[in-house]
Amino acid sequence: MSKSALLLFIKNPIPGKTKTRLAGDVGNEMALKMYHQLTDWTREQALGLDDADRYLYYSNEVTIGDAWSEQDFHKRLQHPGDLGERMLEGFRVAFEEGYDKVIIIGSDCPGIDTAYLNEAFAALSTHDVVVGPALDGGYTLLGMKSLTPSLFKNIAWSTPEVLTSTLARAAAAGKSVKQLAPLSDVDYLADWLSYGWALPEG
Template identity: 30%
Template sequence: MTQIVVIAKEPVAGRVKTRLTPPFTPGQAARLAAAALEDTLRAVAAAPVRHRVLALDGLPGTWLPGGPESFVVIAQRGDGLDERLAAAFADAYRLHREPVVLIGMDTPHVTPDLLRTAGAALADHDAVYGPAADGGFWLLGLRRPDPALLLGVPMSRPDTGAAQLRRLRAAGLTVATMPELNDVDTADDALRIAAEAPGTRFAAAFRAVAPVMSAGAATGAVTGIATGAGAGTGATGAGASR
């Protein structure tokens, strides 16, 4: 069996999705983050796994489906994102000596079937890796978690995913690869994902806070939506919301 860990930050205005501001206000960005997190948690809740863990920076809220009893909630540990990812893997594996699949809160369009596929891959691979379109990764699974597989991997860079994949292969691990997904970092990303997955809570929240942008999504207009939106790159590992 496999367990799934979601690493996330409590969606508090000014602390999450800061690259969405502007064009969004901090409150709107937090609303989008909460919707993305709830979509992610509901997909995990519907996935065929025995154990579900939420590694949280902050406190649980109404966005936790089924209440606190539906997930084992643990506090994040560490300073840098590499340390927090390594700790989340280690803490989950300490709770249940089973393979661990870890995702972040930036892929509200993830599905239970994708998560099932990732878990199944660990039956005959040492690791499973889900690349993100921005050069990071949206999913990482390890059959036998080891902090050395993550510590020191440079995070929040366009080569984060490539560096993580090199680390896995340098350790001699067999790696299964998942489909590439977009994750939500910028306003362009938000527009694109709301159009790709219109039935999600994230898309509904996006339509509520950005009606002009969501109208553009219907025609496929995903560029030039706001001055400064999407400036920079900054790939993340496992979408631990910024």
């Protein structure tokens, strides 16, 4: 029986330090409200999965009693280091714990719904790696069936070369890759509006 794990990386919501690029468009208070709406969406989509364990990785500290129920999410703290080091450690632990399909996502992509997540897990039945390309050259989702450390090392994170570098590393490691439909993260107000979402009230 396949064991699947979804790893969700979120940032502890801190005014002035959450969605800073978005805050440049709408201000810190509105950016924080928008971030909460994004995490609410991500949580509901994750809860729609029937046969995957869910792990919530906080950026700064694990919060008990927040909107993420401890009955539905195993809560952990992200490993120190850059994004690659943090993701690599998340994958490493999941595979050590016996999972054979592991997918990681963030919390700022309204295009990732339950159907998209199910498609990603299904892709790992026929491919070694699955990736959800981002329109800015990165990716919004990454999944694999076994640990491939080279996908996380010496990558220029937050640049338009992330996806290209990742695909090249996967090919060099002899891994088959399934690419899903490309989506947009919400980094700026235009990204938010492109999904047809209204701004939070207040």
